[in-house]
Amino acid sequence: MQAMVYRQTGDPGVIRAEEFDDPQPGPGEVLVKVAVSGVNPTDWKARAGDGSGAPPAAGWQIPNQDGSGLIVGVGQGVDPVLLHERVWLFESAFQRPWGTAAQLTVVPAKQTVLLGPEGTYELGAALGVPFLTAHRCLTLGESMPDRLGPGALAGRTVLVQGGAGAVGNAAVQLARWADATVIATVSSPEKAQLAAAAGADHVIDYRTTDVAAEVRRIVPRGVDAIVEVSVANAATDTAVLGMHGSVALYAGSAGDSVTVPLREMMTINARWQFVLVYTMPLRAKAFAVEDVAAAVVDGAIGVGPDHGLPLHRFPLAATADAHAAVEASAVGKVLITVDDDPQA
Template sequence: MRAISYSQPGGPDVLQLGDRATPEPGPGEVRVRLAFSGVNPTDWKSRSTTQPGPGGQVPDQDGSGTVDAVGEGVDPVLVGERVWIWEAAWQRPHGTAAEYTVVPARQTVLLGADASFELGAALGIPFLTAHRCLTVAESLPDRIGPGTLDGRTVLVQGGAGAVGNAAIQLARWADATVIATVSGPDKAQLAARAGADHVVNYRQQDVVAEVRKIAPHGVDAIVEVSAATNAAVDAQVIGMHGSIAMYADDGGAEVTIPVRAQMGPNARWQFVLVYTEPRRAKELAVEDVNAAVLDGAVRVGTDAGLPLHVFPLAETAAAHQAVQDGAVGKVLVDVTR
């Protein structure tokens, strides 16, 4: 099969297109003929720093495609089903930047007949991260669905990013009031298209003042892309028993929190990494994200506030570079090209 792999950590140039043996599914596993691979920041960070195994590493965690073989103990009825994949490359050699991948059956989710493969490849890490960010507060439910966040207010710091977009879409599906911050008018349009009720340009507006106009008693949850930069603002707008969920790393920056001011509301400052979050929380996230997909509540593309940047398999290195350079939207690799 055609596959991208790397045999040593480094920049995008370590990614090489070649032929690899098509993997066979073992007990409890399925093999997926891939359509698209989704590229996330953790993919290039892992490629940059982690030594792959002796056989090399196929990168990328997320993807979509069609089940074409199953291992022992897996119902063969799955063969031919359209699925989306999560965590394909986490502690495994078979990522999604290849024509085929093998994963445990539980890491494939039925995509349904109506959702596109592009949407399927864009789910995974961004949407599971967003789900975790929206459910860690003590005062919020641990499941998301229509009505579950009714009467709640969510602040999405960085509403034009992939996780920010996912958080907006999921929160609106759950009937929350959503405030998104952005850095300019183009990104404001993207956040609005995703479904944000209010958009604040943090370069031109006072975020604290604008948020307090909408939520005088503070917000219930903050989805935070840059905690080191925004901690002071977050501390001033978090409401009683609310949470600030930090899912991105500012390159090793440190966060300073005003302790006394956060004791009053019993605020929770939560670090989020999907790969190591509690297993049950991840299972609930997969179920809820899939329900949102089947409900038609999540979308991709410019009209959904998430422009797609699609690269052929041979240009996976360029796809990784685009994510590393901060491409606005979602970067996908078309494995069939």
């Protein structure tokens, strides 16, 4: 099989095509014929490393955590009924060398989720990191439920900072599915159209509008939850957060810090939470996987311009270019097409 591999960390050019023997699933694992591989910021950051050019832990790494495909083999202890099922994958490369930028990958069966007839391979490859992160951000704090679904966020207002990003888009779509009122911030009219297409009820261009004043005009009592892409927005977040509200910060760089006014946040019993999908509590992750899968079945979430998430497609051989696109902050979702028809 062909796989895209890097044997030392560095710029996108360290990714090279190599031929591998077909992997075999071990106990508790499945073998997946990959259809589409999804690229996230976490993937290029892992590939870039700490700047030392050190080799990956296993000496080699197939990149990319997210993907979709067809189960074509099962290991010991895995029910053979899963054979030939269409699935989406998450955390494929977390503490493992077998990412999704390959014709075949092996992954723990518990990290595969049925796509069902409603989900496309493109959607499946876009779900893992962004949607599981967004779910966690939307289910924190005293005023938010543990689970999402129709009606779960009725009567609540959510502010999504950076509503045109991948996680922001996922948060808008999931919050609308759960019947929240959604306010999204963006940096341009073009991104405003994307946030609206995802389902945001109100879209604010933070370059031209006072976000805090506009949010308080829309919801004078303050918002129940904030899905936050940047610590630079901390002052705005403190100004618009309502009683028992939560701020979930899911992005940042080493050395970033945040300062909040203690007394004001104590008064409203606010919660500030830091979110990383790989280490989130197992119970919360299980709920997120189940709810995202349910949203797929409901047809409530999607990818493409109609859902506010333009797609940028690359062939497997151009995995390095796909990484470069994400590193350059491409607006939308970067996908690598590995096999147009894995069932053939």
